[in-house]
Amino acid sequence: MSFSNYETLIVLDRGPVLEVQLNRPKLANAMNLKMVHELMDVMNTCAANAHDSQIQDDQKSHRILLIKGNGGNFCAGGDIKDMQAAHSAETQEQKVAALAELNRAFGHMIQLADKLPLVTICALQGAVLGGGFGLACVSDYALCDETAVFGLPETTLGILPAQIAPFVVKRIGLTQTRRLALMSQRFKADEAISLGIAHKQVASDNWDEELNKALKQVLKCGPQANQATKALLHSVNECGSEEALNSILDQAAKDFANAVLNGEGREGAMAFMQKRPAAWSDVQVKDVEDVTAAADAKTAVANAGQE
Known part of the structure; x- marks a missing residue:
C-alpha cells in the first residue's frame, strides 16, 4: 500500500501501524480543507485495503491508524482562513453554499474516521480544540499527557460546532456536551479522562513507552x-x-x-x-x-x- 506525498501530513508506514502526523506546526496543526481531504485519502485507502477480498488477511499490513500532531500540538481546530476565503463568493447564496460545503467536508472526514475498520488511536498533546477535539472523540483509544488542553471554542467565535457536536454527544453524553459547548471552557487532561474523551494520561517523559505499550496490546488481538x-x-x-x-x-x-x-x-x-x-x-x-x-x-x- 502506498500513499501520496502530502502537503499537510507526515505518513509513516511502521508495519502493522500507519502513523499519521498532522503537519502544520506553525499553526498548531489547524485543519484546513487540504488537510481534511488528505486525511480522507489516507482513511479511504486504509478502508479499501481492509475490505478488499482479493487481498489475503496476512497481507493487510495496517491494523492500527495512529494519529498524532507534529510540533507539540494535536490540532487547534479549523483554519479560519478557509472560512475567510469562502466569504469571497459573490452572492450571499454562494457564500452560504461555500461555507456549508467547507463545514460538511470536515463532517465527512469525521464519519470516515469513526467507522474506519482499523483501530484508531489518537495521541493527544498540546491543543486538542474544535476539530481536533472531534477527531479525538471518534478514536478507539486516546492517550494524553499533561500538556493537553481540551475545549470547544466555537461559540466564543460566534459559530457552532456543527460537525463535531453529534460525535461529542455520542462520546460523553448530552449533559456534559451542553456544558462544554455552551460555556466553551478549556480543561486539562484529568477532566478529559473523567469525561471519557481520553482513556489514559501519562507523563510526557514516558510518552513513547506508553504509546508503544498500547500499540502492542492492540496487536495481541x-x-x-x-x-x-x-x-x-x-x-x-x-x-x-x-x-x-x-x-x-x-x-x-x-x-x-x-x-x-x-x-x-x-x-x-x-x-x-x-x-x-x-x-x-x-x-x-x-x-x-x-x-x-x-x-x-x-x-x-x-x-x-x-x-
Missing part, C-alpha cells in the same frame, strides 16, 4: 475479530428499536460462528490451549527513526538521480 467487533459496537450504539437490536444480535451470532470456524478463530483457540502467543501478534512495529531514515535515504537517491 485478532485483526478480523477487531474489525468485526468494531462494526458490531457501532451497530448496537445506533439501533433505535427492539426489532433493530434483534436483527443486530442475529447477525452478530452468525459473525461469531464464522469467527470460530475461520482460520483466525482456530488459531486463537489453539494458541490459548498451547499457552503461546497467537500468530497475528508476532509482528514488529517499526521505530519512527528507522522509517524516517529510510524515507530520507530514498529521497536522497531520487534527488541524486535528477542531478
